Amino acid sequence: MFFSEAGARPRTWEASPSEHRKWVEVFKACDEDNKGYLSREDFKVAVVMLFGYKPSKIEADSIMSSVNPNTSGILLEEFLSIVRKKKEVQLHRNEIRHIFTAFDRHYRGYLTLEDFKKAFRQVAPKLSERTVLDVFRPAISPVWLQIPFVLGWLNPWSFGQCSVSAP
Secondary structure, three states: OOOOOOOOOOOOOOOOHHHHHHHHHHHHHOHHOOOOOOOOHHHHHHHHHHHHHOOOOHHHHHHHHHOOOOOOOEHHHHHHHHHHHHHHHHHHHHHHHHHHHHHHOOOOOOHHHHHHHHHHHHHHHOHHHHHHHHHHHOOOOOOOOOOOOOOOOOOOHHHOOOOOOOO
């Protein structure tokens, strides 16, 4: 999905001046006929140019339904806000992937309970085993008793309940 499904709260991030200029240039390049806004199709092309993938119909519907109904499309300021949020989420997901990979020492794509306990012993040695189990239990796949890499697996941390740093 376009924005964070897990309810995670990405850190606020500001674009560099050169990145901001790039976004404006992409907006202008995709604004066919210099209308001053991006249509649905223009927006899809802009996302391909900036992020390398074509947004799904659901993503495009979500974005288009959130724009000012008095306009015919996405104005520059709305576009810049959308892109900034997308970039924040992208950076947050990359951080989650990095943390997961640090704990997945055998490169299996999932964490077992033992992997999880070992990770917590390294980053939060004072947490009780009961607390670690309570965090592990809702995140596991019931079939395998493992945590597969999915973007929502760190949900408890996203609400400030735990603090974790990669080993």
